[in-house]
Amino acid sequence: MKELVEYLVKSMADHPDEISLHEQDTGDTVVLQLKIAEGDVGKIIGKNGSTINAIRTLVQAAASSHKKRAKLEVLN
Amino acid sequence: MSTIEIEDKSVEDAVAAACKQLQLPREQLEIEILSKGSSGIFGIVGAKKAKIRVTSKVLPVEAAAQQAKEILSEILRHINLPSVVEYEIENQHVVLNIISNGSGLLIGKRGKTLNALQFLVSKILSKEVGETVPVIVDTENYRIKRQESLTELAQQLSEKVRKSHRPLTTGPMNSQDRRIIHLALQEDQEVRTKSKGEGNLRRVVIYPVRRSKKAPNRNTE
Numbered sequence: 001m002k003e004l005v006e007y008l009v010k011s012m013a014d015h016p017d018e019i020s021l022h023e024q025d026t027g028d029t030v031v032l033q034l035k036i037a038e039g040d041v042g043k044i045i046g047k048n049g050s051t052i053n054a055i056r057t058l059v060q061a062a063a064s065s066h067k068k069r070a071k072l073e074v075l076n
Numbered sequence: 077m078s079t080i081e082i083e084d085k086s087v088e089d090a091v092a093a094a095c096k097q098l099q100l101p102r103e104q105l106e107i108e109i110l111s112k113g114s115s116g117i118f119g120i121v122g123a124k125k126a127k128i129r130v131t132s133k134v135l136p137v138e139a140a141a142q143q144a145k146e147i148l149s150e151i152l153r154h155i156n157l158p159s160v161v162e163y164e165i166e167n168q169h170v171v172l173n174i175i176s177n178g179s180g181l182l183i184g185k186r187g188k189t190l191n192a193l194q195f196l197v198s199k200i201l202s203k204e205v206g207e208t209v210p211v212i213v214d215t216e217n218y219r220i221k222r223q224e225s226l227t228e229l230a231q232q233l234s235e236k237v238r239k240s241h242r243p244l245t246t247g248p249m250n251s252q253d254r255r256i257i258h259l260a261l262q263e264d265q266e267v268r269t270k271s272k273g274e275g276n277l278r279r280v281v282i283y284p285v286r287r288s289k290k291a292p293n294r295n296t297e
Contacts, residue, residue, distance in 0.1 A: 004154035011147070011200045048275050051199065057192035058151065061181055065156035 001030055001062050001070055008055050013040040029069045032059065041076045079131045086113060087126045094130040099137065099165065106131040140209045141170040144201050148172050148213065151193065157181060166212075172197070174215040182215050190218060191250065223256050230260035233282050234267045243283045248273070254280050 002023045010016040015037035022033040036044055045052045056072050063070035080097065084090035087109055095102055113126030141163045152159045152174065159176040174182055183190050194213035202208050212219065233244050246257060257280045258269050267282050 001154070004151065007150060007154070008196060008200075012196075012203060050195070054192035054195045057184065057189055058155075058196065061184065061189045061192075062155045065181060 001059055001066075002032065004062050005032055005034065005055065005059060005072060008058070009034065009036065009044055012043060012051070013037065014043065015040055029071065030063060032070065032072045033075050034072065035075045038076065041074070045074065079129060081110070081127065081129050083125045083127045084113075085125065087128060090126050090128045091130075094128065098130070098132055100132055104132060137165050137168060137170065137209070140201065140205055141165055141172075143204060144170045144172055144197055144209070144211050147200050147204075148174070148193065148197050151196070152182075155182075169210045169212055170201075171212045171214065174213065176215060178216055180216075183218050187218060187222060190215060222253070226253055226256045227260040230257045230282075234261055234264055237282050237284050238266050241284045243281050245272070245282075246280045248277050248279050251278075254278065 002021055006019070006021055009019055009021075013019060013036060018037035018040075020035040024031040024033070034044075043051070044055075046054075052072070052074060059070045059072050080094065082090045082094050082097070084093055091102060091105075091107060094105060094107070098105065108129040108131075110127040110129055111124065113124045145161050145163045149161050152161065157176055157179070159174050159182070161172055161174055163170060163172050165171070176182055181189070182193070184192075190213055194211060197213060198209065198211040201211060229246070233246065237244050246254075249257070254271055258271075261267055261269050261282065266285055268285055270281050270283065271278055272281050273279050
């Protein structure tokens with residue numbers, strides 16, 4: 001799941017080197033905490049959160065394929 | 077960028093052949109006439125073929141489609157589900173079809189997951205290519221089925237509007253779904269459709285058309 005978010009965010013960000021992603025697995029729920037460059041925040045969140053919501057939808061699909069739940073937070 | 081040279085009876089014919097071969101409309105081709113050609117006398121003596129050099133101004137869709145397929149496959153690699161992606165090009169749209177076990181996991185509720193895939197693939201592709209390429213992601217013929225059920229819904233709503241003479245509103249829909257509703261009722265002379273609302277809450281309102289009105293004011297997006 002971490003790699004999925006990493007791939008998606010990296011391919012959309014202008015500063016792919018300034019991404020940090022922390023994964024916390026608490027049994028049945030995986031919490032992902034994302035930090036990105038200041039200039040990329042708008043791009044990754046998107047208009048009305050459209051981009052971040054699409055990423056979340058995919059993360060949830062990936063998680064449910066592993067019989068898990070997932071949460072993705074942007075920490076900026 | 078691909079460049080080809082084509083010979084044909086006339087410049088017109090050569091251009092038409094080029095458009096066909098590259099699957100691009102004429103506006104997107106840069107055409108250089110190498111020789112104009114002539115039909116000679118009575119089309120028999122001294123007939124010379126026209127020759128043109130054609131360069132496509134846009135990135136060939138084929139290359140974009142290949143790239144889109146790579147992006148989608150990369151995303152699906154992280155989802156624990158065996159799947160294969162195939163692509164085709166339909167009037168300048170890249171159509172990606174996912175072949176999987178048919179569990180519906182990739183579709184999600186009302187196509188939510190499929191739409192997310194489509195949105196992100198198109199976004200990543202646009203960034204890589206540097207221009208917007210329309211991408212459609214489909215699996216298990218979901219898009220066609222969705223179109224059929226929305227068309228049916230549109231017809232049911234139109235029926236109700238005609239009987240009650242009151243406008244009716246659909247639920248919130250994305251632009252693709254709204255377009256299907258508008259198109260389904262385009263030919264319907266007794267109702268007219270209009271999109272209302274902002275952002276994610278945008279929906280289609282179906283109004284009855286009063287008989288006295290001469291020309292119904294159609295509004296499609």
